[in-house]
Amino acid sequence: MDQYEVLWAGFGGQGVMVAGQLLAYTGIKEGKNVVWLPSYGPEMRGGTAYCTVVISDSRIGSPIITNPRAACVFNRPSFDKFTPRIKPGGLLLVNSSLIDVTTDRDDITEVLVPANKMAIDAGSPKATNIAMLSTFVGATGVVEYDNLLATLEEKLGKKKDLLEINRKVLEAGFKLGKEAVKGKSAGRKVKA
Amino acid sequence: MHTEQATKTIFQRPESLSETVTHYCPGCTHGIIHRLVAESLDELGLREQAVGVAPVGCSVLIYNYFNTDFLEAPHGRAPALATGFKRIRPDMTVFTYQGDGDLASIGMGEIVHAANRGEKITVIFVNNAIYGMTGGQMAPTTLEGQITTTCPHGRDTTQTGQPIRVAELLSTLATPAYIERVSVHSPMHIIHAKKAIRQAFTYQKDSVCFSLVEVLSTCPTNWGITPTEATKWLEENMFGYYPLKRFKQPMTEEGA
Amino acid sequence: MAKILMKGNEAIGEAAIRAGATNYFCYPITPQTEVAEYLARRMPEVGGVFLQAESEVAVGNMLFGAAATGRRVFTTSSSPGISLMQEAISYIAGAQLPCVLLNIMRGGPGLGGILPAQSDYFQATKGGGHGDYRLMVLAPSSIQEAVDLTMDAFPLAEKYRNPVMIIGDGMIGQMMEPVEFPDEVDKGDPATNEGWAATGARDRKPRVIKSLYLDPYKLEENSYVLHEKYEQMKQHEVRYERYKISAKNDLLIVSYGTMARICQTAIDELEQEGVSVGLFRPITLFPYPEKELRKEIEARNVKNVLVVEMSCGQMLEDVERVVQGVKPVTFFGRTGGIVPSPEEAKEQIKNMIKKPTRAKKASKATAKKQAAKKKSSKRQRKDA
Ligand SMILES: Cc1ncc(C[n+]2csc(CCOP(=O)(O)OP(=O)(O)O)c2C)c(N)n1
Numbered sequence: 001m002d003q004y005e006v007l008w009a010g011f012g013g014q015g016v017m018v019a020g021q022l023l024a025y026t027g028i029k030e031g032k033n034v035v036w037l038p039s040y041g042p043e044m045r046g047g048t049a050y051c052t053v054v055i056s057d058s059r060i061g062s063p064i065i066t067n068p069r070a071a072c073v074f075n076r077p078s079f080d081k082f083t084p085r086i087k088p089g090g091l092l093l094v095n096s097s098l099i100d101v102t103t104d105r106d107d108i109t110e111v112l113v114p115a116n117k118m119a120i121d122a123g124s125p126k127a128t129n130i131a132m133l134s135t136f137v138g139a140t141g142v143v144e145y146d147n148l149l150a151t152l153e154e155k156l157g158k159k160k161d162l163l164e165i166n167r168k169v170l171e172a173g174f175k176l177g178k179e180a181v182k183g184k185s186a187g188r189k190v191k192a
Numbered sequence: 193m194h195t196e197q198a199t200k201t202i203f204q205r206p207e208s209l210s211e212t213v214t215h216y217c218p219g220c221t222h223g224i225i226h227r228l229v230a231e232s233l234d235e236l237g238l239r240e241q242a243v244g245v246a247p248v249g250c251s252v253l254i255y256n257y258f259n260t261d262f263l264e265a266p267h268g269r270a271p272a273l274a275t276g277f278k279r280i281r282p283d284m285t286v287f288t289y290q291g292d293g294d295l296a297s298i299g300m301g302e303i304v305h306a307a308n309r310g311e312k313i314t315v316i317f318v319n320n321a322i323y324g325m326t327g328g329q330m331a332p333t334t335l336e337g338q339i340t341t342t343c344p345h346g347r348d349t350t351q352t353g354q355p356i357r358v359a360e361l362l363s364t365l366a367t368p369a370y371i372e373r374v375s376v377h378s379p380m381h382i383i384h385a386k387k388a389i390r391q392a393f394t395y396q397k398d399s400v401c402f403s404l405v406e407v408l409s410t411c412p413t414n415w416g417i418t419p420t421e422a423t424k425w426l427e428e429n430m431f432g433y434y435p436l437k438r439f440k441q442p443m444t445e446e447g448a
Numbered sequence: 449m450a451k452i453l454m455k456g457n458e459a460i461g462e463a464a465i466r467a468g469a470t471n472y473f474c475y476p477i478t479p480q481t482e483v484a485e486y487l488a489r490r491m492p493e494v495g496g497v498f499l500q501a502e503s504e505v506a507v508g509n510m511l512f513g514a515a516a517t518g519r520r521v522f523t524t525s526s527s528p529g530i531s532l533m534q535e536a537i538s539y540i541a542g543a544q545l546p547c548v549l550l551n552i553m554r555g556g557p558g559l560g561g562i563l564p565a566q567s568d569y570f571q572a573t574k575g576g577g578h579g580d581y582r583l584m585v586l587a588p589s590s591i592q593e594a595v596d597l598t599m600d601a602f603p604l605a606e607k608y609r610n611p612v613m614i615i616g617d618g619m620i621g622q623m624m625e626p627v628e629f630p631d632e633v634d635k636g637d638p639a640t641n642e643g644w645a646a647t648g649a650r651d652r653k654p655r656v657i658k659s660l661y662l663d664p665y666k667l668e669e670n671s672y673v674l675h676e677k678y679e680q681m682k683q684h685e686v687r688y689e690r691y692k693i694s695a696k697n698d699l700l701i702v703s704y705g706t707m708a709r710i711c712q713t714a715i716d717e718l719e720q721e722g723v724s725v726g727l728f729r730p731i732t733l734f735p736y737p738e739k740e741l742r743k744e745i746e747a748r749n750v751k752n753v754l755v756v757e758m759s760c761g762q763m764l765e766d767v768e769r770v771v772q773g774v775k776p777v778t779f780f781g782r783t784g785g786i787v788p789s790p791e792e793a794k795e796q797i798k799n800m801i802k803k804p805t806r807a808k809k810a811s812k813a814t815a816k817k818q819a820a821k822k823k824s825s826k827r828q829r830k831d832a
């Protein structure tokens with residue numbers, strides 16, 4: 001892997017910023033260069049929040065990413081805004097619990113993730129972002145599963161029951177992501 | 193001739209307010225205070241001669257919500273802009289609308305001197321015990337022990353002094369003025385707050401004196417509680433330290 | 449020490465503490481408030497001073513008083529707040545006291561916006577307040593560099609007894625990158641500042657820290673003393689980075705801070721397309737790397753110099769001053785909080801490179817005229 005850019009977007013409170021940070025932490029664990037850049041400003045109040053994460057083996061130039069290789073969208077406004085920006089050949093992760101449309105772009109791979117449902121099934125809606133994050137990692141292999149788990153334990157380890165829920169979601173998401181892209185090329189719609 | 197059937201408007205948007213939807217958080221009382229100011233301007237027929245001065249704070253966008261002229265001041269300097277304007281156009285109605293960071297912290301110099309010179313302007317001072325716009329830092333009005341992002345262990349008054357009571361402080365000035373503290377957390381209090389704000393504009397209209405109404409207000413977002421809890425918190429915590437009272441009024445027929 | 453992921457604002461706060469600057473005065477303002485919020489937690493842990501003032505006017509003067517103790521002191525703010533500190537900064541420079549200020553720049557003028565900008569370049573490098581003085585100005589382009597420069601800023605301020613300002617756009621404050629804090633850090637020693645600090649007139653004559661000289665000869669003398677310090681800075685403190693500068697370059701870009709990194713990406717991508725572009729990145733904006741930039745321009749066969757900034761063209765004037773008409777200097781910038789993307793920068797570079805090649809065919813004089821005509825484009829400015 002040379003450089004990977006992924007955008008995380010959703011409502012404030014859906015944990016998109018944290019998902020991006022957890023990925024960045026894991027990247028550092030693997031000795032990679034990372035940049036996490038948030039949208040900041042008045043949109044904090046209830047509006048759409050997003051961040052981009054760049055992971056690279058070499059020095060990272062621009063922290064600003066106009067066309068990321070992947071986007072993980074948690075709500076409809078983010079889907080509308082960011083889907084057109086994904087690089088051809090890239091990856092779109094859609095939170096299908098809240099977004100009932102799919103893209104007509106045929107030059108990207110779309111993975112539908114019932115993230116809210118996965119989190120609730122595991123025991124807490126708070127794990128929605130972990131469902132998206134783990135599916136993303138499963139689909140791309142940008143970081144190792146074990147390292148992601150270790151980050152989770154470090155950062156969210158204080159609350160034991162929540163960690164247990166997150167671990168469940170992590171495993172399910174990772175599997176789902178891996179399966180979803182197995183043998184599939186860009187343009188195939190993948191329902192998970 | 194009107195009949196019993198004719199529809200009668202009993203409630204509508206004041207003419208002084210625009211149709212723009214405000215950006216305030218759910219449960220924030222800035223919107224209520226805007227309405228009381230607008231109603232007062234309407235009732236006194238002042239809309240077309242009114243010029244507001246916006247603060248820097250959550251209500252910086254107040255000019256989007258009013259149907260009157262407005263100036264946007266640097267942080268804390270609204271009373272100075274208002275002074276400059278009013279001195280040249282004493283026939284116009286000039287008011288500032290300021291938060292507690294804007295008025296009582298960075299703008300303390302300007303407000304004290306505007307009040308002391310007896311500028312015939314009206315100041316609506318919104319005290320929510322915190323900095324709203326920048327995300328919940330300590331304000332001069334933050335209560336002892338209250339947690340904010342810049343006093344994460346609660347306000348320590350041995351380091352930061354006691355919260356400033358603006359209405360009381362300005363009332364010590366010898367220059368005549370109208371100064372009252374009100375609250376807008378319940379319907380009963382809103383009705384009274386309206387009277388005070390209207391009175392303040394009346395004094396300006398009659399060129400009597402400087403007028404300031406301090407309004408206790410909620411900031412559920414940065415207090416970290418729900419809107420309902422916020423009204424309760426206000427009553428339980430702010431009332432004791434910030435008594436609702438008319439502190440000062442000019443020597444007019446009805447005055448003391 | 450292992451690398452940790454930190455937000456720029458917090459990393460800078462931590463770096464200052466580790467450099468022994470445990471005296472901090474502030475007033476909240478976006479997009480740098482996290483420095484204050486971080487230090488509100490951290491300062492009590494290290495027994496330092498944390499004080500939220502009533503305004504930036506007060507902050508500047510608290511810094512003035514604090515610097516007079518001979519201890520390491522600093523503040524952080526963003527554009528409108530830095531404007532309010534200018535009076536104090538002028539007095540501090542006049543009284544020859546060291547201190548460090550951080551400006552996480554946002555769009556202006558006036559209340560402007562809160563998104564990233566580089567439009568306080570003039571204010572930082574050309575004075576800002578009244579009088580004949582300069583600040584040393586450092587411009588990091590990554591969080592690690594922000595940490596390193598923060599740690600260097602304190603000894604530099606002491607060495608020259610002059611305020612040092614670190615400027616970064618909003619991204620430097622808001623983004624997270626891995627940082628490493630060195631184990632060995634110069635924490636300073638107040639005892640070395642006994643020679644000028646106000647420590648009490650024990651076993652010495654009383655000392656006055658001031659900037660008033662009613663006798664014009666004395667004031668002129670003081671100005672010369674300051675001026676001599678700036679000359680020394682020019683000799684010894686210039687810092688810059690060269691990126692892919694080579695004999696093959698078709699174009700040389702001059703850019704600083706985060707903007708320079710965006711240019712880097714554009715340069716890397718253009719390299720793939722067979723276009724060779726070099727980047728000169730000043731790290732000290734005052735003292736400006738004048739000789740060094742001039743040397744690059746004279747030594748290379750570059751046809752064109754492109755200045756890229758998040759402003760309407762401020763550092764541009766320094767580049768023009770240095771280049772002195774030897775090569776054409778062109779400008780590209782976005783402002784108001786808009787950050788140009790690498791794609792946008794690439795587009796500009798390509799246009800720039802096309803032009804002189806075409807011009808070659810025409811006579812030199814007509815080429816110049818043609819180029820001058822094109823200057824009307826909205827975001828492109830051809831220097832006069
Ligand atoms: C000179 C300057 N310093 C700081 C700021 C940042 N700032 C914007 S609003 C604000 C405080 C707002 O608090 P308050 O006046 O209590 O109003 P509220 O948002 O609570 O209604 C601050 C510090 C600024 N815009 N200008």
Ligand code: SF4
Pocket residue numbers: 215216217219220221222250320324325410411412413414
């Ligand atoms: S942050 Fe506080 S003061 Fe500002 S709009 Fe929200 S609730 Fe109101």
